[in-house]
Amino acid sequence: xxxxxxxxxxxxxxxxxxxxxxxxxxxxxxxxxxxxxxxxxxxxxxxxxxxxxxxxxxxxxxxxxxxxxxxxxxxxxxxxxxxxxxxxxxxxxxxxxxxxxxxxxxxxxxxxxxxxxxxxxxxxxxxxxxxxxxxxxxxxxxxxxxxxxxxxxxxxxxxxxxxxxxxxxxxxxxxxxxxxxxxxxxxxxxxxxxxxxxxxxxxxxxxxxx
Numbered sequence: 082x083x084x085x086x087x088x089x090x091x092x093x094x095x096x097x098x099x100x101x102x103x104x105x106x107x108x109x110x111x112x113x114x115x116x117x118x119x120x121x122x123x124x125x126x127x128x129x130x131x132x133x134x135x136x137x138x139x140x141x142x143x144x145x146x147x148x149x150x151x152x153x154x155x156x157x158x159x160x161x162x163x164x165x166x167x168x169x170x171x172x173x174x175x176x177x178x179x180x181x182x183x184x185x186x187x188x189x190x191x192x193x194x195x196x197x198x199x200x201x202x203x204x205x206x207x208x209x210x211x212x213x214x215x216x217x218x219x220x221x222x223x224x225x226x227x228x229x230x231x232x233x234x235x236x237x238x239x240x241x242x243x244x245x246x247x248x249x250x251x252x253x254x255x256x257x258x259x260x261x262x263x264x265x266x267x268x269x270x271x272x273x274x275x276x277x278x279x280x281x282x283x284x285x286x287x288x289x290x291x
Contacts, residue, residue: 084107086105089103090104092121100123101124101125103122153184157181160180161173175205176204178192178276185261187278187280188280190276190279192276200225202214208255212251212254213251214251223247224262228263234291236286236288237259240257241253241258242283252279257279257281258283259280260279261278261284262276262277
């Protein structure tokens, strides 16, 4: 029975537009006869307010996650700066990639270092280094070359859905789809390496996230 309950329905205005409404049904007896009544309330404003609250809650949660991530990154950088004098380069890069995997929730992370005209993989975490080592040179027209030339991050939602770049067979073979590549600069301003964060599934990454 709907008596004594409040239910939500949709009504139709004269102009043909639907609107949310609330219907309350009640019953009583008077003079030995049963009486019934229904109260209809337009709850459009309530729904609008609830939607706004939900939207603000989502934005607040996103802001909190962003602040937490920034905090984690700062802590990681602080640790690396303290370890720079006691760890060898590969160990330092391994700690960096492990930290990036944790903070950004990616599956694989490594650093591609340019040695003359060849890319060398260092500090790989989440996979054996040889599995992401490429035979391509630094002069080839792949993703790393694009980052080298443009001197800015490259974000690809799904590398299997684009043929913009040549090469990349090594990461395709292991099932990588989401790609984040960030240039590493020397003190002199030259791009000396690329930090790669890779995922097995497609990944939406915003520039602000990087």
